[in-house]
Each structure stands twice: as C-alpha cells, then as structure tokens.
Amino acid sequence: MHKPTILGAALLGTALLAHAQAAEDWNLHGQLTYIGQRKPRLNSPYAGPNSLLAEAETSYSLTATAALGLRLGPRTEVYVNPEVAQGRPISGLLGLAGFSNGELAKTSGSQPKLYRARLFARHTIDLGGDAVDLASAANQLAGATTTRRVVLTAGALSVLDIFDNNTLAHDPRMQFMNWAFMTHAAYDYPADSRGYTYGLAAEYIDDGWALRAGRFSVPREPNQLQLDNRWRRHFGDQVELSRDYRVGGQDGTVRLLAWRMHAAMADYADLLPSAGKPLPLDDSVRALRSKAGLGVSVEQALSDQLGLFLRAFAADGKTETYAFTEADRSFSVGGQLRGAGWQRPDDVIGLGLACSGLSARHQAYLARGGQTFFLGDGALRYRAEQDAELYYRTALAPGLSATADVQQIRNPGYNADRGPAWFYALRLHWEQ
Known part of the structure; x- marks a missing residue:
C-alpha cells in the first residue's frame, strides 16, 4: 500500500476539488417495470403438490421504485427506496x-404492496490514485472519488447490490428475466422473501482490484419475510475478490465468491429413514447448522458491442x-450484443x-416423495x-424500453419425466 505524503494529500485534494461543482447534494430516480408472461401446456404424466402446473398459464408482475439519495457529508450518503409490487406468479x-x-x-400478490426496499448509508474513504467521476444514478450521487478507496455500507439493501455484480446478467428489469441469470443459482444468499436484508459490508478497491466482505441477516424461517437479526448465531457471510483486466484491448472482470450461512436448517440425511416416506420439512427437524459454497464469475468484452x-x-x-x-451447483454462460x-x-x-443440479441426498429426498419449499412432484427421474x-x-424513447423474451426450461424441477416448459414474455421498463 502506498504511504500518503503531504504532497500526495494536496494533489488528491486538488483533483477532487476540481470535480466538486459536479457533486450532487441529493438526487431522485425511479423505475417502473411490467412483465407479462405466458406458459403453454407442458407434458406432465404426473404431478405433486409443488409441481409446475401442466395446464397453460398466464402471469404478470408490476414493480415501481423510487430511489432518493442525500449527501450527509463530503464522503457520506444515505439512500432510501420505497417500492410497490404486485403480481400473479406461474404455478x-x-x-x-x-x-x-x-x-x-415469494410474497407476490394481486394487490399492490408498499414496502421499504432499501434504507442504507454509504461512507467512502479516499486513499489516493487517479480521480474517478461517479455519474448520477439510482443509489449513487454524482461526484468524485479515487481509484484507491474503502467503501463502507450499512443498512437495508440487497446482497446483490454489492456482491456478484455482473454487468451482463444481473438485472431482471433490463436483462435476463430467469432467476438462474440474476446470480449463481446455487448461491443461497441471505435475503427475505422479497430479496432484501440488513447488513454491513466493507469494500477495498485499489486500481482494478477489489476485496469485499459482508455479514447479513437471514430469515427467521426459510424463505420467509421476517428477518433474524441475532447476528452472532444466525447470519450469512460473503467474501469476494475481483480483478479487472484487459485482453486484446478489451475489458474483463473475474470474481471469486465464498459464502457461508449459519442458521436453523434441516439436513436431508436426517429426513431419510431407512424405509418409507421421508420426514416433512418443519421446525421439528431443524437445528443450528452451517452451509457454504464457492463460485467464480467472469465477464469479458470482445468488442464495444459484444x-x-x-x-x-x-x-x-x-x-x-x-x-x-433450489440448486446445489450451477453453471451459466451467455452474451449480450448491442445493436449498432x-x-x-x-x-x-x-x-x-x-x-x-442437486446433491445426491437432495435428489433422494425428492425421489422418495419429499416436499421442499419450491419442489415436490411426488417422484423424481433426476436430470x-x-x-x-x-x-x-x-x-x-429516452428511459423507456420494450423487451420480447422467450425461455425454454428442460427437466423442470429436475424431473426428466416432465416438460419441457416454454415461457413467452413482454417487458416494459421505464427509468429516470
């Protein structure tokens, strides 16, 4: 790490002062997204209580979010995002x-629901290097920082605001809609049933390198809305190391993500008696346990368009x-091409x-008729x-876009006896 000097500090102050007139004291942004989707009938010789339905279905979602940012000091900001959501999910x-x-x-309903999505503070400690301009955006005030800095974040937010921030496959409002492309499908990141949580995160950014670490609240019960803030016993930790690089004159980023959760969970091995149906998933079989995982993410530009x-x-x-x-391992690959x-x-x-994919014990539980929060066909021919x-x-128009989307899902719910399932969607998105 470079040692600060009086001259260095003076140059840093001069560089940031040159950008001071562009700094925002506050901003207000917003977004509105509507997605209408249709699933035709799919092949289904049998189904269980937690199956994707065989008959044709239609679905929709509507979300509206306001993003207000306020500068509390030269390097400290606070952000709040009230959000309204409603929808009807498929199956x-x-x-x-x-x-x-x-x-x-998971809490979607046909009546609009207003809630606080984010309420967090961010403090930046500039450590030197070249000046960096930050553009005005949702949850980012326009201003200047440096290539070497520490960023501290605390409050209510999404873990994916900070970790695994892949610029090509991250945002279902503008990019891929499927959950498998929002992040690693096997990354059971801490969040309530709307996708938000409370937590603390620290980022050290140094001229293309970044090290991020954070601890966040997990739900009191799996996939539920109420969060558990007993951080010493129940928590989700993540650490990510990322590196920006250039190959052939084109930008790329690689990220290595490690994650560990500690909460009251059921172990599938305890739910499988030597004979007969497996035990149900409920509080009687849950105990304080840990789960962990490791992932890598790479994005690479091949040109300014691809x-x-x-x-x-x-x-x-x-x-x-x-x-x-529900995934114990996952892999995804894809690309994005601009229309120039x-x-x-x-x-x-x-x-x-x-x-x-699923682990062997996860497969066995479903194959013997077990029901999990999302899955349960009554049987399973695993794929x-x-x-x-x-x-x-x-x-x-400026800020307004429309998206046509088609998806095919083979072996829905990991069951080769069912499907494939097709989904057709139209998305309208406005942001300002």
Missing part, C-alpha cells in the same frame, strides 16, 4: 429452480434451501444458457434443470 412460484420472472417475489459472461458455483448440498432457490451493427445502437439482444433464454430489448 404459485413452484416447480422450478430457474423461475422465469426475477421480478416475482460481451460474454460465465458463472459457476458449488454449495455443499447438505441442508435445505434457505433464502434463494443494425443501426439500433440502444437495442440489445441477449442469449443465456444455464444448468442447475439437471436446463434453462435457455433469448431476449431482444428495443429503445422506445
């Missing part, structure tokens, strides 16, 4: 690992899904392929779930 949000609409939360991404993640697979979706080649520079086409998604997003 009650059951029967899949890669659900087809990332805007549908970028590719790859993700791979493996969790230990011993315990039940706690906060995200066909005179539509603001249009984007994206193609992604994902594959998710990895395979998700393919293609979308085209076209710009209609």
Whole structure:
C-alpha cells in the first residue's frame, strides 16, 4: 500500500476539488417495470403438490421504485427506496429452480404492496490514485472519488447490490428475466422473501482490484419475510475478490465468491429413514447448522458491442434451501450484443444458457416423495434443470424500453419425466 505524503494529500485534494461543482447534494430516480408472461401446456404424466402446473398459464408482475439519495457529508450518503409490487406468479412460484420472472417475489400478490426496499448509508474513504467521476444514478450521487478507496455500507439493501455484480446478467428489469441469470443459482444468499436484508459490508478497491466482505441477516424461517437479526448465531457471510483486466484491448472482470450461512436448517440425511416416506420439512427437524459454497464469475468484452459472461458455483448440498432457490451447483454462460451493427445502437439482444443440479441426498429426498419449499412432484427421474433464454430489448424513447423474451426450461424441477416448459414474455421498463 502506498504511504500518503503531504504532497500526495494536496494533489488528491486538488483533483477532487476540481470535480466538486459536479457533486450532487441529493438526487431522485425511479423505475417502473411490467412483465407479462405466458406458459403453454407442458407434458406432465404426473404431478405433486409443488409441481409446475401442466395446464397453460398466464402471469404478470408490476414493480415501481423510487430511489432518493442525500449527501450527509463530503464522503457520506444515505439512500432510501420505497417500492410497490404486485403480481400473479406461474404455478404459485413452484416447480422450478430457474423461475422465469426475477421480478416475482415469494410474497407476490394481486394487490399492490408498499414496502421499504432499501434504507442504507454509504461512507467512502479516499486513499489516493487517479480521480474517478461517479455519474448520477439510482443509489449513487454524482461526484468524485479515487481509484484507491474503502467503501463502507450499512443498512437495508440487497446482497446483490454489492456482491456478484455482473454487468451482463444481473438485472431482471433490463436483462435476463430467469432467476438462474440474476446470480449463481446455487448461491443461497441471505435475503427475505422479497430479496432484501440488513447488513454491513466493507469494500477495498485499489486500481482494478477489489476485496469485499459482508455479514447479513437471514430469515427467521426459510424463505420467509421476517428477518433474524441475532447476528452472532444466525447470519450469512460473503467474501469476494475481483480483478479487472484487459485482453486484446478489451475489458474483463473475474470474481471469486465464498459464502457461508449459519442458521436453523434441516439436513436431508436426517429426513431419510431407512424405509418409507421421508420426514416433512418443519421446525421439528431443524437445528443450528452451517452451509457454504464457492463460485467464480467472469465477464469479458470482445468488442464495444459484444460481451460474454460465465458463472459457476458449488454449495455443499447438505441442508435445505434457505433464502434463494433450489440448486446445489450451477453453471451459466451467455452474451449480450448491442445493436449498432443494425443501426439500433440502444437495442440489445441477449442469449443465456444455464444448468442447475442437486446433491445426491437432495435428489433422494425428492425421489422418495419429499416436499421442499419450491419442489415436490411426488417422484423424481433426476436430470439437471436446463434453462435457455433469448431476449431482444428495443429503445422506445429516452428511459423507456420494450423487451420480447422467450425461455425454454428442460427437466423442470429436475424431473426428466416432465416438460419441457416454454415461457413467452413482454417487458416494459421505464427509468429516470
């Protein structure tokens, strides 16, 4: 680490002062997203209580978010995001690992619900290096910082605001809609049933390198809304190391993510008696346990119009899904192409392929008729779930876009006896 000097501090102050007039004291941004989706009838010789339904279905989601930022000091800001959501999920949000609409939360309902999505503070400690301009955006005030800095964040937010921030496959409001592309499907990151949590995170950023660590609240019970703030016993920890690089004059980033959760969870091995039906998943079989996983994410530009991404993640697979979706290992790959080649520079086409799998004991539990929070066909001819998604997003006006999207999911719910399932969607998105 470079040692600060009086001259260095003076130069740093001068560089940041040159940007001071552009700094915002406050800003206000917003977004509105509507997704309408249809699933035709799928092949289903049998089904269970937690299956993707065989009949044709329609679904929708609508979210509206305001993002207010306020500067409390030269390096300290606070942000609040009130949000309204409503929707009708396909099959009650059951029967899949890669659900087809990332805007549908586990608490979705047909009546609009207003809630606080984010309320957090951010403090930045500039350590030197070149000046960096920050543009005005949702949850970011325009201003200046440096290439070497420490960023501290505390409050209510999404873990994915900080970790695994892949720029090509991250946001179901603008990019891929399927859960398998929002992040690693096997990354059971801490969140309530809407995808938010409380926590603390620290980031050290140094000229292309970044080290991030954070501890966050987990739900009191798996996949539920109420969070457990007993951080010494129940918590989710994550550490991520990332490196920006250039190959052939094009930018790339690689991220290595480690995660550990400590909470009251059931172990599938304890739910499988020597004969007969498995035990049900409830509090009587839950005990304080840990689960962990490790993943890598790479994104690479091939030109100023084309970028590719790859993700791979493996969790230990011993315990039940706690906060995200049912996968013990996952892999995804895809790309995004901008439309300058066909005179539509603001249009984007994206193609992604994902594959998710279960541990042997997770498979055995479902094969013997067990029901988990998301899955339960009553039987199982196991195969990895395979998700393919293609979308085209076209710009209609400044801040307004429309997206046509098609998905095919093979072996829905890891069951080769069912499917494939097709999903067709239209998305309208406005942001300012």
